[in-house]
Amino acid sequence: MPAAPTRHRGWRLVLIAGDRLLLATFRQSPARAVATATVTLLGGAASFAVPAILATAVDDILRERTGSWLWLLAAIALDIGLLIGVLLLGNNWYTQVTAELRHRLFGQAVDLGVQARELPPSADLVSRLTTDCTAVGRLLPTVWSGVTDGLVGVAAVVALALIDWRLVLIFGVGVPTVALAARTFLAGTTVLTARYRNAQSLIAGLLLDALAGIRTIQASGTADREAERVLRPLAELDSTGRAWWSAQGRAGWQVALLVRLIQVAVLAVAGVGVSSGRITPGQLLATVAYTPLALGVLSQVGLLATVGSARASAARLADVLALSSRPKPVRRLGVADGRVELRGVRLGTVLDDINLVIPAGTTLAVVGPSGAGKTTLAWLIGGLAVPDEGEVLLDDLPLRELPRHDLAREVAYAFEKPALLGETVHDTIAFGLPGVTRAEVEQAARVAQADAFVRRLPEGYDTRIADVPLSGGEVQRIGLAALVARNARVVVLDDAMAGLDSATEALIVAALARIQLGRTTVVVAHREDTAASADLVAWISAGRLQGLAPHQQLLTDRRYRALFQPDPQATS
Known part of the structure; x- marks a missing residue:
């Protein structure tokens, strides 16, 4: 996870990056x-016009005139129509921007x-994808609404001055106090919001880690210790949340009290004006309507809170978007032959100076002790991990220059624990393959030994994945079926059959051997028979390639034999 921005760049620089994202x-x-701004401003203008027309209409009635009521009804209808337009355009903007950011x-x-060390934990990333993107998406409609309220408020103050200059003097008393409270509130809550969300994301990440290892925690009797570890950031969350609400409370009661005092004072002055004849009854009604609009200039604490929250959210998004990522693809991959090459590849402390060529159509078994880097090597082949140094090539083209969809x-x-992403069994096997037919899905399931149990499900291939409990082996077989359906030139099996019984694995291996004839296959292997059946074996230990040869040739090295047949004389 990227360290908290306050530790590295300071909140000023982070907020500048966030503000640029907002712009x-x-x-x-x-x-x-x-369009959003125009309709919002027109709606504000209509809201401002209604009190003036109302005042004229009331005074006309007292003078026994009735024509102004038609204008009043037209203004109200226009105001309602523009309000609906503001809501529709604002929601459209929100959904479009939020979707784009996500x-x-x-x-x-x-x-x-998937191995990027710069990325935040999954829980924090989900928080940024949901809460932070939403906050930024809502900002522009909120800002336009706030700006319009401010302009209407200024216009309302002018209208009150035209009615009676004494009414405006009341506002001059409260403006400096409200402005100071608003500025202090905005400066404080922006930082507090980001601190709160960071602490919230940290707790969520720790909780997900604990849930992933819940059986180990239960078996070791360390539930209390884990609970303490997960809840350790709670003190920061609590203190930050209290500070945020305290800041809002201080600003809120100050502004609310001042607004009420101003409102009472304005109405009192207007009432005196009516009794003395300076103000007509219609103007009194206009004063009643204009006073809340004018006070909108002073009551923008909620808007400031939204702006502060959006700036903090934008800073968190910009923090991830600023990370160095893959360069834009500049080359296209045609129909691949399937030749894979790794040149001088190093990735962190996991792999070091890996030089490896997998000829097209070859089956390669990757073997080695636990933690040797077998899975990382498998991820590199399809671009799921990016090397710190060196190059990974497919048909002599660097992966970093190829579009993602070409690689996919x-x-x-196929993985040991595949994620079933489709809604139904059919959708899961056909995921990412819009043109695949039901017949092709069923054939892929037969190859993966999944067809029989799928047909026993309540709706067969149309059964919703979420509606049926699947065993680990059934999930693996659906994942293998999805791999078969892709009909790719390069296939990577990362412990994809580790949980299957020997008979099922033998059937799947035999079926795969038939359909994968001529394709490049990489298998992360733990069993000697898997290594023996491969054309080549890449033997990895301590992150380095120890050998690349057929299994029988490597068996002459007792260290290699020790991977399958422990030898007390074998050296590390």
């Missing part, structure tokens, strides 16, 4: 922004790869 969202669709943030996470088309994965 970029305003500029991404100028037409929609202008797309960018998710794309950044994908581009950085030509390199397919």
Whole structure:
């Protein structure tokens, strides 16, 4: 997870980056922004016009005139119509900007790869994708509404001055106090909001870690210790939340009290004006209507809270979007032959100076002790991880220069614990393959030994994944079926059959051998028979390639034999 921005760059620099992101969202669709602003301003103008027309209508009635009521009804109808337009345009802007930000943030996470050390934990990333993107998406409609309220408020003050200059003097008393309270509130709550969300995300991340290892925690009897670890940031969350509400409370009661005093004073002066004849009854009604509009200038604490929250959210988004990611693809991959090469690849402390060529159509078994870097090597082949140094190539083209969809088309994965992303069984097997037919899905399931149990489900292939409990082996077989359906030139099996019984695994291996003939296959292997059946074996230990040869040739090294047949004389 990136360290808290306060530790590295200071909140001023972080907020500047966030403010730039906010400005970029305003500029991404100028037409929609202008339309939203125009309708909002027109709605404000209509709201301002209604009290003036109301005053004229009342005075006309007292003078036994009736024509002004038609104008009043027209103004009210226009005001309502424009209000509906403001709501529709504001919601459209919110959904578009929020979706765009989520797309960018998710794309950044994908581009950085699953092993990116710079990315925040998954819980924090989800918080940014949801809460922070939403806060930024809502900002522009809120700002336009606030600006319009301010302009209408100023116009209302002018209207009150035209009615009676004494009414305006009341406002001069409260403006400096409200402005000072608002400025202090905005400066404080922006930082507090970001601190609160960071602490919230940290707790969520620790909780997810604990849930992932719940069986180990239960078996070791360390539940109390884990609970203490997960809740350790709670003190920071509590103190920050209390500070935020305290700041809002201080600003809120000051502004609310001042607003009420001003309102009472204005109405009192207007009442005296009516009794003395300076103000007509219609103008009194206009004063009653204009006073809340004028006070809107002073009652913007809620708007300031929204702006502060959006700035903090934008800073958190900008923190992730600023991370260095894959360069934009500059080359296209045709129909791949399947030749894979790693040149001088190093990735953190996991892999070091890996030089490896997998000829097209070859089956390669990757073996080594636990923690040697086998899975990391498998991830590198399809671009799921990006090396710190060196190059990974597919058909002599660097992966970093290829579009993601080209890699996804030509390199397919199956994992020990696959994520079932489709809504139904059919959708899961066909995920990412819009043109695949039911017949092709069923054939892929037969190869993966999944067809029989899928047909026993309540709705067969149309059964919702969320509605049926699946065993670990059934999930693996659906994942293998999804791999078969992709029909890729390069197939990577990362412990994809580790949980299956020997008979089922033998059937799947035999079926895969038939359909994968001529395709490049990489298997993370733990069993000797898997290594023996491969064309080549990449033997990895301590992050380095110890050997690349057929299994029988490597068996001459007793250290290699010790991976499958422990030898007390084998040296590390």
